[in-house]
Amino acid sequence: MDTITLSPHPFSALNLNMMLVIYLIAITAEAMSGALAAGRRRMDIFGVAVIASVTALGGGTIRDVILGNYPIGWTQHPEYLYIVLSAGLITVLVARYMHHLKQIFLVLDALGLVAFSVIGCTIALGLNYTTAVVIIAGMLTGISGGVVRDVLCNQVPIVFRRELYASVSLFVCVLFLILKSFGLGENITMLVCFTGGVTFRLLAIRFHWRLPVFSYDSRWE
Amino acid sequence: MDTITLSPHPFSALNLNMMLVIYLIAITAEAMSGALAAGRRRMDIFGVAVIASVTALGGGTIRDVILGNYPIGWTQHPEYLYIVLSAGLITVLVARYMHHLKQIFLVLDALGLVAFSVIGCTIALGLNYTTAVVIIAGMLTGISGGVVRDVLCNQVPIVFRRELYASVSLFVCVLFLILKSFGLGENITMLVCFTGGVTFRLLAIRFHWRLPVFSYDSRWE
Amino acid sequence: MDTITLSPHPFSALNLNMMLVIYLIAITAEAMSGALAAGRRRMDIFGVAVIASVTALGGGTIRDVILGNYPIGWTQHPEYLYIVLSAGLITVLVARYMHHLKQIFLVLDALGLVAFSVIGCTIALGLNYTTAVVIIAGMLTGISGGVVRDVLCNQVPIVFRRELYASVSLFVCVLFLILKSFGLGENITMLVCFTGGVTFRLLAIRFHWRLPVFSYDSRWE
Numbered sequence: 001m002d003t004i005t006l007s008p009h010p011f012s013a014l015n016l017n018m019m020l021v022i023y024l025i026a027i028t029a030e031a032m033s034g035a036l037a038a039g040r041r042r043m044d045i046f047g048v049a050v051i052a053s054v055t056a057l058g059g060g061t062i063r064d065v066i067l068g069n070y071p072i073g074w075t076q077h078p079e080y081l082y083i084v085l086s087a088g089l090i091t092v093l094v095a096r097y098m099h100h101l102k103q104i105f106l107v108l109d110a111l112g113l114v115a116f117s118v119i120g121c122t123i124a125l126g127l128n129y130t131t132a133v134v135i136i137a138g139m140l141t142g143i144s145g146g147v148v149r150d151v152l153c154n155q156v157p158i159v160f161r162r163e164l165y166a167s168v169s170l171f172v173c174v175l176f177l178i179l180k181s182f183g184l185g186e187n188i189t190m191l192v193c194f195t196g197g198v199t200f201r202l203l204a205i206r207f208h209w210r211l212p213v214f215s216y217d218s219r220w221e
Numbered sequence: 222m223d224t225i226t227l228s229p230h231p232f233s234a235l236n237l238n239m240m241l242v243i244y245l246i247a248i249t250a251e252a253m254s255g256a257l258a259a260g261r262r263r264m265d266i267f268g269v270a271v272i273a274s275v276t277a278l279g280g281g282t283i284r285d286v287i288l289g290n291y292p293i294g295w296t297q298h299p300e301y302l303y304i305v306l307s308a309g310l311i312t313v314l315v316a317r318y319m320h321h322l323k324q325i326f327l328v329l330d331a332l333g334l335v336a337f338s339v340i341g342c343t344i345a346l347g348l349n350y351t352t353a354v355v356i357i358a359g360m361l362t363g364i365s366g367g368v369v370r371d372v373l374c375n376q377v378p379i380v381f382r383r384e385l386y387a388s389v390s391l392f393v394c395v396l397f398l399i400l401k402s403f404g405l406g407e408n409i410t411m412l413v414c415f416t417g418g419v420t421f422r423l424l425a426i427r428f429h430w431r432l433p434v435f436s437y438d439s440r441w442e
Numbered sequence: 443m444d445t446i447t448l449s450p451h452p453f454s455a456l457n458l459n460m461m462l463v464i465y466l467i468a469i470t471a472e473a474m475s476g477a478l479a480a481g482r483r484r485m486d487i488f489g490v491a492v493i494a495s496v497t498a499l500g501g502g503t504i505r506d507v508i509l510g511n512y513p514i515g516w517t518q519h520p521e522y523l524y525i526v527l528s529a530g531l532i533t534v535l536v537a538r539y540m541h542h543l544k545q546i547f548l549v550l551d552a553l554g555l556v557a558f559s560v561i562g563c564t565i566a567l568g569l570n571y572t573t574a575v576v577i578i579a580g581m582l583t584g585i586s587g588g589v590v591r592d593v594l595c596n597q598v599p600i601v602f603r604r605e606l607y608a609s610v611s612l613f614v615c616v617l618f619l620i621l622k623s624f625g626l627g628e629n630i631t632m633l634v635c636f637t638g639g640v641t642f643r644l645l646a647i648r649f650h651w652r653l654p655v656f657s658y659d660s661r662w663e
Binding site: 288351378380387434 | 478482483487490503512517520523593
Binding site: 215 | 257259260262268271272282286374
């Protein structure tokens with residue numbers, strides 16, 4: 001693995017190999033969630049491939065477009081595309097048995113959410129954006145792939161309605177920036193972010209933590 | 222207010238302070254309309270914050286991405302984000318009473334539409350795009366935030382079906398370019414655009430002016 | 443026609459005039475399909491204009507944004523906009539009689555799909571992207587305009603569910619790259635791509651060829 005370089009990715013300043021492994025797990029998990037969403041809409045194999053790719057790589061793409069961070073990450077790393085497409089198509093084959101893996105899947109998805117958030121923050125920091133934009137870059141990376149997935153599947157994005165997911169991303173981004181400002185080492189920063197973020201996410205699922213809902217009644221109009 | 226600079230915004234050539242005030246009113250009104258749309262879909266607080274932000278700042282973002290106008294406006298002005306997020310969350314608290322404010326809200330929204338259109342034109346002019354692209358940039362700024370809001374709320378964009386809204390933006394953009402080509406002073410140009418645009422919009426609402434509808438019957442297929 | 447220049451388009455390396463004619467046919471056919479989709483949703487004339495434009499020019503726009511290929515094509519060629527808007531509005535007038543033209547329309551649409559795919563590949567090649575990205579650029583150009591059309595019309599994109607369409611684009615992109623790698627002349631490459639692609643598409647429609655569908659049953663969850 002030593003010969004893999006991720007430039008123009010920002011991992012050079014992080015623990016490169018660990019982050020790469022977690023990133024690959026993250027895009028795989030996201031691609032699988034995309035493939036399942038496509039299957040619920042009875043899409044064909046091409047639709048599955050597109051939704052899997054968009055879910056896994058769309059968040060980073062939107063972040064890069066908004067930050068003006070060209071060339072966009074995956075265009076320099078076709079291997080990410082192959083991983084994502086493979087994950088999507090394998091999901092089709094094993095979908096019938098995936099409920100056995102549901103617990104593992106939720107953990108991988110939580111790992112991915114944290115990894116995406118940290119990566120997004122790191123890239124925006126490297127481009128010298130201000131703190132608010134850095135946090136938004138982290139959240140865009142973590143969440144917007146799933147938003148586009150849901151828009152393409154013609155439903156209101158789950159992330160705007162379900163258990164804490166975006167909140168976990170926000171928490172991780174803020175935590176990451178605080179730890180960095182304290183000058184903590186990379187390894188400790190990563191360890192705290194992943195432990196804190198994954199724990200927060202899994203507790204939110206377990207106990208159905210939700211944000212308050214805003215229900216606007218049209219009778220008020 | 223004298224110390225506020227809006228570069229790389231184009232207002233240096235306009236009446237800076239007045240445009241800034243109107244711009245802030247505009248993004249506030251748009252954020253509130255986004256928050257109400259989120260409430261109609263029973264989104265949680267995070268969904269409200271996202272829809273409010275996208276409605277207020279999405280049009281300018283899409284314009285900047287299409288024109289290649291980096292860095293994108295709001296990334297250099299986190300204060301816009303704070304205003305938009307605050308407006309969205311305050312809307313949640315006062316939504317029950319907002320029908321009392323409906324008339325004011327419509328006027329603010331019309332002001333915002335004109336301001337967005339003029340700003341979009343000005344930015345595209347500054348980048349030396351041709352007239353057709355300048356007009357599209359104005360309309361994108363005025364309208365596309367609301368389009369993304371409606372897509373995220375899983376409905377056909379209102380602007381494609383309701384009273385004249387896009388037409389007002391088109392009218393303002395063309396008026397703005399004509400007045401500019403006549404070499405009129407900035408103050409008069411702005412005054413005419415705002416008076417004309419807001420009047421047009423309010424008359425359209427009052428008298429239910431609509432564009433003709435194209436209804437394509439599938440029996441014809 | 444000799445005085446028309448398409449730079450920064452890539453046609454200088456291709457048979458310029460033929461490609462230009464086919465490109466104009468392609469955006470016209472796409473604009474008409476967009477206008478009909480808008481009519482099925484009973485949009486107003488402005489909605490028709492937007493959906494026609496987005497369907498015809500949206501694919502190229504998304505490709506250029508993702509590749510960082512600025513300025514975006516149509517911003518340098520307002521005449522494309524006028525063609526697309528005219529095609530959309532004429533469609534409104536003749537919609538009632540369009541079923542008589544259905545066969546011709548399908549052929550034009552197939553021609554457009556091939557043209558868009560080849561153009562997308564050529565642009566990405568010119569920017570030195572790798573093969574996988576070149577193919578994706580071709581498919582984005584061919585397909586994503588229709589995807590945005592369907593999202594704005596609030597339906598699951600047809601291309602993810604119907605007869606082979608994306609597959610034709612993929613086939614054309616791969617064929618184009620293979621022929622180019624053999625060093626075949628431009629004219630022969632184009633001829634083979636168009637003949638092969640259009641034939642494939644029309645056979646797929648005629649015999650209802652489809653990709654296998656992935657139907658994920660929520661009982662499995």
